[in-house]
Amino acid sequence: MNRNLKSNIKEFGDYQTPDELASEIITLIQKENFQPATIIEPTCGLGAFILASGELFPNSQIVGIDINKTYVEYINDQLRRKKSPNNIEIQTRDFFTINWKSLISNYSEPYLIVGNPPWITTADLSVINSRNIPKKFNIHNYPGLEAKMGRSNFDISEWMMLELLNSVKDTSTTFVQICKLSVARKVFKYCVDHQINIEKAYIFLIDAFFHFKASVEACVLFLQLTPGKFTSICEIFEKLNKNKLLHEIGVIDGKLIANIEYYRKWNHLNGESPFEWRSGIKHDSVKVMEFIKGEKHYINGLKEEIEIENDYLYPMLKSSDLANNKTNPNRWMLLTQKHTGQDTSILRKTAPKTWKYLMEKASYLDRRKSAIYLKRPRFSIFGIGDYTLEPWKIAISGFYKNLKFLFIGPKEGKPVVLDDTCYFLSFDNYWKAMLVHTLLNHPITDEYYRSYIFWDMKRPISKQILMNLDLKKLLEEIGYQHLIEALMKKNPYLKQEKIPIILKNLF
Numbered sequence: 001m002n003r004n005l006k007s008n009i010k011e012f013g014d015y016q017t018p019d020e021l022a023s024e025i026i027t028l029i030q031k032e033n034f035q036p037a038t039i040i041e042p043t044c045g046l047g048a049f050i051l052a053s054g055e056l057f058p059n060s061q062i063v064g065i066d067i068n069k070t071y072v073e074y075i076n077d078q079l080r081r082k083k084s085p086n087n088i089e090i091q092t093r094d095f096f097t098i099n100w101k102s103l104i105s106n107y108s109e110p111y112l113i114v115g116n117p118p119w120i121t122t123a124d125l126s127v128i129n130s131r132n133i134p135k136k137f138n139i140h141n142y143p144g145l146e147a148k149m150g151r152s153n154f155d156i157s158e159w160m161m162l163e164l165l166n167s168v169k170d171t172s173t174t175f176v177q178i179c180k181l182s183v184a185r186k187v188f189k190y191c192v193d194h195q196i197n198i199e200k201a202y203i204f205l206i207d208a209f210f211h212f213k214a215s216v217e218a219c220v221l222f223l224q225l226t227p228g229k230f231t232s233i234c235e236i237f238e239k240l241n242k243n244k245l246l247h248e249i250g251v252i253d254g255k256l257i258a259n260i261e262y263y264r265k266w267n268h269l270n271g272e273s274p275f276e277w278r279s280g281i282k283h284d285s286v287k288v289m290e291f292i293k294g295e296k297h298y299i300n301g302l303k304e305e306i307e308i309e310n311d312y313l314y315p316m317l318k319s320s321d322l323a324n325n326k327t328n329p330n331r332w333m334l335l336t337q338k339h340t341g342q343d344t345s346i347l348r349k350t351a352p353k354t355w356k357y358l359m360e361k362a363s364y365l366d367r368r369k370s371a372i373y374l375k376r377p378r379f380s381i382f383g384i385g386d387y388t389l390e391p392w393k394i395a396i397s398g399f400y401k402n403l404k405f406l407f408i409g410p411k412e413g414k415p416v417v418l419d420d421t422c423y424f425l426s427f428d429n430y431w432k433a434m435l436v437h438t439l440l441n442h443p444i445t446d447e448y449y450r451s452y453i454f455w456d457m458k459r460p461i462s463k464q465i466l467m468n469l470d471l472k473k474l475l476e477e478i479g480y481q482h483l484i485e486a487l488m489k490k491n492p493y494l495k496q497e498k499i500p501i502i503l504k505n506l507f
């Protein structure tokens with residue numbers, strides 16, 4: 001394949017599929033015993049799929065389309081050289097100007113729609129002021145506000161795939177596309193929500209870095225559309241073959257479930273957590289508000305030695321600490337308030353050095369972008385309340401692939417605080433915290449949460465997911481005796497007769 005042909009890679013989301021990968025995918029389709037009458041590749045690029053299809057399905061009509069004229073000329077040249085039969089036609093056209101339903105209906109069923117649509121989002125396109133964008137933009141019909149909030153930022157590939165699926169929804173079609181894992185899930189959910197006749201749905205994970213030098217979680221989405229058939233379950237395979245089924249995702253009651261097996265086992269534990277999960281403190285200025293201890297003074301994020309009072313500094317942990325099971329902090333956070341909206345100017349009197357420091361660094365804090373700081377006391381922080389200063393915490397990172405809940409106690413007599421990438425529960429009673437910690441690290445809890453977590457998301461663990469587990473129901477499920485045994489194992493010095501009292505006051 002000639003990879004030196006010119007293209008504006010970013011604008012056209014241009015990541016050409018290597019020949020070997022295209023052959024592997026076409027072979028996989030062949031193994032499903034599917035014989036397409038027509039194969040269509042809507043953004044065919046340099047034609048890796050076209051050429052592989054020509055070899056493995058020599059009797060099918062093949063149609064390739066791409067916006068890039070040089071690519072189309074290149075493929076036609078290849079076809080001429082290889083003296084390929086006349087059943088392959090390649091056209092230079094813009095995806096967004098094509099009436100796909102009418103184009104496809106010119107050819108015979110069953111169809112195979114295969115390919116690798118552009119890897120770019122509408123937000124990226126608007127940054128480069130590109131017109132390579134669909135006109136009817138808001139596919140999911142998000143209401144105005146949500147659209148403004150950025151939910152209408154979607155992958156062009158998602159839009160293209162839905163356009164194609166809507167065009168073939170009443171036909172017998174195998175639909176196979178390389179895309180981001182998150183896009184594949186959205187497309188699958190859309191099909192279930194809109195009752196598109198899917199008989200089989202598979203996702204095969206691929207190594208995007210190996211194939212495309214792209215750092216995303218990617219896959220091959222495989223949908224078999226058959227009139228009259230319907231499934232709301234999609235099987236996820238480890239690689240581009242069916243050797244190892246990882247798990248199944250599915251749509252249940254309109255919600256996308258990350259692990260159907262675990263969901264079926266534990267969805268009766270759904271409800272509301274009796275304790276409120278909180279996110280940590282938001283201050284948007286690591287340089288000014290976070291410190292490590294130097295020999296004599298504290299050192300801020302600007303690497304300056306700072307002399308300020310101890311009173312408003314608290315030991316802190318962040319997501320990466322939690323992900324590495326670290327519970328003994330070596331950073332400190334300056335808390336300018338004890339609850340949201342508190343007047344910060346009292347620091348002038350109560351901690352003059354801290355106030356002087358804040359005034360010196362005011363330019364950093366005053367230019368914090370988020371609108372939440374507007375019309376608030378100067379140097380405000382967020383996510384702060386009585387819960388912040390309780391001594392015992394159970395915390396988890398929202399960002400990392402680690403479903404371990406950590407138990408965190410005070411350091412140097414001060415409660416440890418978390419940053420806003422973490423979630424936590426806080427307690428004033430050590431044993432209460434210990435019991436809840438034991439509950440949260442139980443294998444049932446692990447399976448329960450895994451039924452809702454999509455690990456490739458930017459923030460896989462959310463407050464919503466954490467809140468949905470009813471710990472009372474969980475306690476009943478695990479059984480008091482088991483919980484007591486687990487607790488005794490962790491705390492051999494705990495007197496057994498104390499436990500019923502702790503349990504009684506737990507919720």
Ligand SMILES: C[S@@+](CC[C@H](N)C(=O)[O-])C[C@H]1O[C@@H](n2cnc3c(N)ncnc32)[C@H](O)[C@@H]1O
Nearest residue numbers: 012015016017043044045066067094095116118
């Ligand atoms: C990710 S590449 C994949 C190319 C090819 N399908 C493959 O698998 O190697 C995306 C392709 O989409 C094409 N493309 C981008 N925007 C397009 C549009 N509006 N209409 C048709 N093709 C487009 C690009 O030229 C590029 O070749």
